[in-house]
Amino acid sequence: MRIAPYGGFFYAHFIPDRVVNIGAETVGYARYIDTAELRNRTAYNRIIGQPDRIAQFWHHRFYQCVAHLSAQESCRRGRAAAHKLFGGFDADNAHRVRDNRCGPLCPAHGDIGKGIFQLVFEHGGGQNARKNIAARPHDIGETYASDLLVPKTAIGRHPGKCALAGQHQQAPYRISESKTGKRCTPGQSQCARRHAARQKCAASGVLIQQIGHFNPLYLVAKPLLVPYETQLMNRVRLIIFNAALGPLDYKVPDGMTVEHGSVVVAPLGPRQIIGIVWEEDRLPGESVSDSKLRNIIEVLPVPPLRAELRRLIEWTADYYCARLMSVARMVVSSGGALRGPTTMTEYRLTGVEPERMTPQRAVALDALQNEQATIRELADLASVSDGVLRGLVNQGALEPVEVDIDRPYPRARADHEQPDLSDDQRKVADQFVEAVKAREFAPFLLDGVTGSGKTEVYFEPIAAAIRDNRQVLVLLPEIALTEAFLGRFEDRFGAAPVVWHSGQKATERRRAWRAIASGEAQVVVGARSALFLPYANLGLIVVDEAHEISFKQDDGVRYNARDVAVMRARFEKFPIILASATPALESLQMAESGVYQRVELPSRFGGATLPDIATINLTENPPERGRWIAPELVEALEDRLAKGEQSLLFLNRRGYAPLTLCRNCGYRFQCSNCSAWLVEHRFSRRLACHHCGHEEEPPAACPDCGEKDCMVACGPGVERIADEVAEILPDARIAIATSDTLNTREKVADFVAQAEGGAIDVIVGTQLVTKGFHFPELTLVGVIDADLGLEGGDLRAAERTYQQVAQVAGRAGRGSKPGEVFIQTRHPEEPVIAALEAGDRDAFYAAETEARRGAGAPPFGRWAAIIISSEDEAEAREAANAIGGTRPNVKDVMILGPAPAPMAMLRGRYRYRLLINARRSAQIQDVIRGWLDGLDFPRGVRVNVDIDPYSFV
Numbered sequence: 001m002r003i004a005p006y007g008g009f010f011y012a013h014f015i016p017d018r019v020v021n022i023g024a025e026t027v028g029y030a031r032y033i034d035t036a037e038l039r040n041r042t043a044y045n046r047i048i049g050q051p052d053r054i055a056q057f058w059h060h061r062f063y064q065c066v067a068h069l070s071a072q073e074s075c076r077r078g079r080a081a082a083h084k085l086f087g088g089f090d091a092d093n094a095h096r097v098r099d100n101r102c103g104p105l106c107p108a109h110g111d112i113g114k115g116i117f118q119l120v121f122e123h124g125g126g127q128n129a130r131k132n133i134a135a136r137p138h139d140i141g142e143t144y145a146s147d148l149l150v151p152k153t154a155i156g157r158h159p160g161k162c163a164l165a166g167q168h169q170q171a172p173y174r175i176s177e178s179k180t181g182k183r184c185t186p187g188q189s190q191c192a193r194r195h196a197a198r199q200k201c202a203a204s205g206v207l208i209q210q211i212g213h214f215n216p217l218y219l220v221a222k223p224l225l226v227p228y229e230t231q232l233m234n235r236v237r238l239i240i241f242n243a244a245l246g247p248l249d250y251k252v253p254d255g256m257t258v259e260h261g262s263v264v265v266a267p268l269g270p271r272q273i274i275g276i277v278w279e280e281d282r283l284p285g286e287s288v289s290d291s292k293l294r295n296i297i298e299v300l301p302v303p304p305l306r307a308e309l310r311r312l313i314e315w316t317a318d319y320y321c322a323r324l325m326s327v328a329r330m331v332v333s334s335g336g337a338l339r340g341p342t343t344m345t346e347y348r349l350t351g352v353e354p355e356r357m358t359p360q361r362a363v364a365l366d367a368l369q370n371e372q373a374t375i376r377e378l379a380d381l382a383s384v385s386d387g388v389l390r391g392l393v394n395q396g397a398l399e400p401v402e403v404d405i406d407r408p409y410p411r412a413r414a415d416h417e418q419p420d421l422s423d424d425q426r427k428v429a430d431q432f433v434e435a436v437k438a439r440e441f442a443p444f445l446l447d448g449v450t451g452s453g454k455t456e457v458y459f460e461p462i463a464a465a466i467r468d469n470r471q472v473l474v475l476l477p478e479i480a481l482t483e484a485f486l487g488r489f490e491d492r493f494g495a496a497p498v499v500w501h502s503g504q505k506a507t508e509r510r511r512a513w514r515a516i517a518s519g520e521a522q523v524v525v526g527a528r529s530a531l532f533l534p535y536a537n538l539g540l541i542v543v544d545e546a547h548e549i550s551f552k553q554d555d556g557v558r559y560n561a562r563d564v565a566v567m568r569a570r571f572e573k574f575p576i577i578l579a580s581a582t583p584a585l586e587s588l589q590m591a592e593s594g595v596y597q598r599v600e601l602p603s604r605f606g607g608a609t610l611p612d613i614a615t616i617n618l619t620e621n622p623p624e625r626g627r628w629i630a631p632e633l634v635e636a637l638e639d640r641l642a643k644g645e646q647s648l649l650f651l652n653r654r655g656y657a658p659l660t661l662c663r664n665c666g667y668r669f670q671c672s673n674c675s676a677w678l679v680e681h682r683f684s685r686r687l688a689c690h691h692c693g694h695e696e697e698p699p700a701a702c703p704d705c706g707e708k709d710c711m712v713a714c715g716p717g718v719e720r721i722a723d724e725v726a727e728i729l730p731d732a733r734i735a736i737a738t739s740d741t742l743n744t745r746e747k748v749a750d751f752v753a754q755a756e757g758g759a760i761d762v763i764v765g766t767q768l769v770t771k772g773f774h775f776p777e778l779t780l781v782g783v784i785d786a787d788l789g790l791e792g793g794d795l796r797a798a799e800r801t802y803q804q805v806a807q808v809a810g811r812a813g814r815g816s817k818p819g820e821v822f823i824q825t826r827h828p829e830e831p832v833i834a835a836l837e838a839g840d841r842d843a844f845y846a847a848e849t850e851a852r853r854g855a856g857a858p859p860f861g862r863w864a865a866i867i868i869s870s871e872d873e874a875e876a877r878e879a880a881n882a883i884g885g886t887r888p889n890v891k892d893v894m895i896l897g898p899a900p901a902p903m904a905m906l907r908g909r910y911r912y913r914l915l916i917n918a919r920r921s922a923q924i925q926d927v928i929r930g931w932l933d934g935l936d937f938p939r940g941v942r943v944n945v946d947i948d949p950y951s952f953v
Contacts, residue, residue, distance in 0.1 A: 235249060235252060235290060237249050240268065240274070240275040242325070247285040248285075249285070249287070250293055250294060250295065253295040258299055259304050260278065260307070261304030261306060261309075261310060262300075262304045264300060265299075267295075276328055276331075300339065300340075302337070302338055303518070303536065308568075309571075312532075313327045313328050315567055316559055319925060320945070321945040322559075327557055331534055334509045336509075342406075344374070346373055346374055346507070347372065347374070347378060347393065347399065347400055348401055349371075361397075363383070363384060365392075367383070368382055373507070374507070409515055409520065409521060410496065412494060412523055413495070414463035416494035421457070425601065428601065429457045432575065436574070437464060437468070439539070441575070441576075442597065443570075443575070444576070444577045445587055445591045445596040446601070447580065447601070448579070449581055450610075451604040451610075454579045455579075458579060466523070471519065471523070471524070471535050472524070472538075472539065473530060473531070473535070473540070473542070474497070474524070474544060475526065475542070475561060477550040479527060479745075481545075482526075483749045483752060484752055485544075486525070487752075498524045499524075499525055500525070500530040500533065501526050501527040503743075503745075512524070517533075519535075528553060541569055541575075544580075546562050546580045547580045547582050547583055547584040547587070558944070558945075582803040582806050582807060585852065586858055609819075610819075611781070611809060611819030611821050612820050613823065614822055615825055616633060618826045627724055628720070628724060628785075629728070629782070630822075633824065634728055636820065637728065637729060645777055646755070646758075646777045646778040646779065647761070647782065648808070649725070649762065649763070649765075650781065650808045651717070651784040651788075652804065653717045654718060654738050655680055655688065655740075656713060656720050657713030657720055659714040660698070662707060663710050665702060665704050673694050673906075674694075678694075678696070680717075681719065685698065691906060692906065692907040692908075698711065699711075716785075718766060721784060734764060735754065735755070737751060737765030737768055739768060756775060767808075769808065770804055770811070775811065777815065778814070779813055779819050780812060781808055781819070781820075783821070785825075786823045786824060786833060789801035790832070794952055795952065798832045802835065802836065802844055805823060809836070823837065856917055857917075861917060863915070863916065863917055865916070865945070866928070866945055866946075867912075868898070868914075869906070870909060870910055871940055876912055879937050880912035880914070883898065888930065895915075896914065896915040896917070902952065
C-alpha cells in the first residue's frame with residue numbers, strides 16, 4: 001500500500017460537556033479533504049454536513065484521542081465496513097449512522113474515497129486541556145470506534161466502552177501546543193487567533209481548518225502518518241519462490257500486522273509456501289478482487305527486509321537479467337532460521353567402542369574425531385550411511401547433545417590489540433575511519449603491493465564501525481582463506497568474527513543468519529553469498545582480493561559480488577573498500593574516472609622487500625626427460641632446503657595428470673557428462689571430471705582395446721610435481737595445497753600451523769596458495785607453467801595470468817629474508833611475462849588498457865552471453881537458431897553466433913552460445929529482455945543470460 005505524503009482527512013467536531021443523543025442533538029460538522037487538494041494546500045472543505053454522527057459520546061472529561069483509517073486500503077470494504085468503523089464507540093450503534101447527503105459514505109459515492117480519514121474527540125476543558133493529542137494507528141480489520149485509545153480518567157466511568165483504554169500510554173506521537181499554534185497573544189481576537197494558528201501550521205506543512213462554528217480543529221503533525229504503511233494493509237503482494245509463478249496477491253487476516261519486507265507463510269493449493277511482502281507498485285502483476293484472495297497464514301518471526309535491501313534485490317535482478325525471486329531467495333537462504341529461536345540435537349563420539357565393529361563403523365569412528373553435528377551431516381563427513389551412525393548411537397558410541405542454536409557470539413573489542421602501523425598505513429587507515437564516521441557512500445580502491453599490510457589497514461575502519469555499533473562484512477574469494485583470516489582477526493579484536501559460506505553446517509548457518517538479521521553479529525566474514533544477508537545495521541563492506549574471478553557466480557543468478565557490494569554500499573550509504581595488490585582493470589578505470597577513490601600502499605611493511613623475479617626459457621633450458629622442473633629451479637630448491645627455508649611451486653592444475661590415454665590404441669578417458677577429459681588423481685586412485693564431479697576408478701586394462709598396463713598419464717598436475725620433488729629431494733617434507741586436500745577448515749588450519757611451524761619444506765599448490773597466506777620462512781617461488789593461463793579463448797587471459805603470477809610471487813620474501821621467483825615459460829617475449837620479469841605493472845596495464853579500448857572490451861565496452869542448453873542436442877540447436885534468427889538490429893550492439901559453446905556439453909546438457917558486444921552507452925539489458933521475452937521454448941530448454949561474463953567456456 002502506498003500513502004501520499006499528505007492523505008485526506010475526515011474531521012468530526014462534537015459539542016462539549018454533554019452526551020450526544022443522535023435523535024435530538026446535532027453532532028456538528030464533518031469535513032473531508034481530498035489528497036490532491038491537501039498536497040496543493042488548497043484544501044477547500046467538502047461539506048459532508050451532519051450525516052456521520054456519533055451515536056453516543058462517552059464523557060466530556062475525555063482527553064483528545066485520534067484514530068486513523070486508510071480509506072485507500074478500505075476502498076473495497078464498502079459502506080457497511082465504513083459504518084461499522086465510524087458509526088459509534090460500540091459496533092451495536094453502527095446502524096444508527098445516517099448518510100443522507102452526498103459524501104464518502106453516501107450510496108451515490110459507492111465506496112470510501114481515497115485518503116486517510118480521521119475521527120477526533122475533544123472534551124470541553126478549554127485550551128489547557130487540549131495539550132496532549134494521543135494517537136495510535138490501528139489495524140482496520142479489527143478496529144471499531146470502541147477500540148480507540150482513551151485516557152485513564154475514562155476507564156472508571158465507562159469500562160465497557162474502552163477495549164484499549166489501558167494502552168493510551170503507547171501512543172507513539174505527541175504534539176505540543178507550540179507545534180499546532182494553539183497559543184495566542186493575550187487579548188487576541190478569536191478571528192486573529194484562528195488566523196495565527198493557520199499561518200503557523202501552514203508554515204510547518206500542517207494544514208488546519210475551521211470546522212463549523214466551534215473552536216478550530218488542529219491537525220496532527222506529519223510524523224503521525226509514518227506507521228500506516230506498515231499497519232493498515234489488508235491485502236499484499238508476495239514474491240514467492242516458484243519459478244513457474246509470478247507474484248501473487250493475498251489477504252491479510254484481521255488482527256495480523258504485516259509490512260513491506262515481511263517474510264510470511266501463505267497457502268498455494270494444498271501446500272504452504274514462504275513469500276516476501278513487496279510494494280505492489282514495484283511488482284507488476286494481475287490484480288485480483290478481494291473476494292478471491294486467500295489469507296496469509298502467518299508472519300515469520302524475523303525482521304522485515306529493509307527497503308534498501310529490497311532495492312538491491314531489484315537492481316541485481318534488473319542488471320543481471322535474473323528473476324526477482326531467484327535473487328530474493330539468496331536473502332532467505334537459511335530456511336531453518338525463519339522459524340524463530342529453538343534447540344536441536346547433535347551427536348558426538350563418546351569414546352565407547354561398539355560391541356560389534358564393522359569396516360564402516362571403523363571408518364566412521366576415525367572420521368568423526370572431534371566432530372559434532374546432526375546424523376545427516378556426520379554421515380556426509382564420514383561417507384557412510386545414516387543407518388551406520390544410528391547403529392553407533394544404539395551401541396553408545398555416539399551420544400546426543402542438545403544445542404541452543406541461537407546462543408550469542410563472543411563480542412569483538414575494537415581496542416583489544418592496537419597495531420603498530422607505519423606512517424603510510426596510518427594515513428590510509430585514518431582516511432577510512434573518517435569515511436565510516438561520516439556514514440556516506442564512499443568507494444575506495446586500496447591498491448597495495450603484496451605484503452604491504454592491507455589487512456592491518458582495513459582493520460582500523462572495522463574497529464571504528466564496531467565502536468559505532470555498526471555491522472561489517474568482509475568478503476573473501478576462497479573458503480580456504482577464511483581460516484588464516486580468522487586467526488589474524490581474533491588476535492586484533494579478541495574474538496572471532498561470524499563466518500558464512502556454503503561449507504558450514506545447517507545449524508551454523510542458521511545461527512549466523514539470525515545473529516546477522518538481529519544485529520548481534522558485529523563482523524561477518526564470508527564468501528560472495530554473504531553479501532545478500534539481511535544485515536540490521538551494516539556500516540562497512542571490505543572486499544579482499546577484489547580482483548578475484550571467484551567473486552563472479554557462474555550459475556543461478558550470475559552476479560559479480562564485487563560490483564553488487566558497491567551497489568549495496570550505495571543504497572545503504574556507507575563506505576566500501578576494494579583491496580587488492582593487482583586490481584582488476586575495471587576497478588582501475590573506475591578510479592581513473594573518479595568514481596572510486598584510489599589509495600596506495602607502495603611498499604612492504606616492516607622493511608621487507610619485493611622478491612627478485614627471473615624467467616626460465618623452457619625452449620633453451622628444458623627439464624630432464626620425463627620431468628617438468630628446469631635444472632635452474634631444481635638448484636634453487638636444493639639451496640633452500642639446505643638453508644632450512646621454505647619453497648613454493650605453483651601449477652594451477654589439480655590432480656596427477658590432465659589426460660590419460662592408451663599407448664596401444666590412443667583411447668582417451670572422457671567424461672560421459674561433459675566435453676572434458678577425466679583428470680587422474682593418483683593419490684586417491686580415481687579419474688575425475690572437474691566440471692561436473694563425475695568419478696570412476698582407473699581400469700586395469702584399456703576399455704577400448706583391452707590391453708593391460710598401457711595407460712599413460714599426459715601432462716603434469718600438482719600431484720605429479722610433488723612426486724618429482726620427492727625424487728629430487730627425498731628428505732624434503734612436501735605438502736600439496738589444493739581444493740581437494742584443503743577442503744575443510746580443520747585441514748586448512750592444520751596446513752597453516754605446519755607451514756608456520758616449519759614442518760613443511762616444499763609446498764606444491766594451485767591458485768589456492770596465491771593469496772592470503774603469510775609464511776615468513778618462504779623465500780622461493782617457482783611457477784611451473786606460466787603459459788598455461790594464456791591458452792584458450794579467455795578475453796581476460798593476459799590480465800588473469802598477470803594477477804595469478806604476481807600474487808603467487810608475492811608469497812616470497814615476506815619476512816626478513818629476501819625472496820626469489822622463477823617463472824618457467826616457453827614464451828618469454830609475451831608482454832605479460834616481460835612485465836612480470838621487469839616488475840613493471842603500470843606498463844602492462846597501460847598496454848592492456850589500449851588493447852581493450854581498441855577491441856571495445858570491458859571496461860570500454862560491454863559483453864554479455866546467452867547460453868542455450870538442453871539434454872537433447874537437436875532441441876538445443878533449434879532453440880539457439882530460433883534466438884539467432886530473431887536477433888534485433890540495434891545501433892552500437894554486435895551479436896555473434898549462435899555457435900556450439902567451447903564446452904559443448906556440460907553436466908549432461910548440450911550447449912550453444914551467442915556473444916553480445918556493445919558500447920557502454922547501449923542499454924544491453926533492455927535489448928536482451930526485449931529480444932527474449934517474446935520467444936517460447938520447449939520445456940527442456942534452458943536459456944541463461946550472463947552479463948559481464950568472466951567465463952567463456
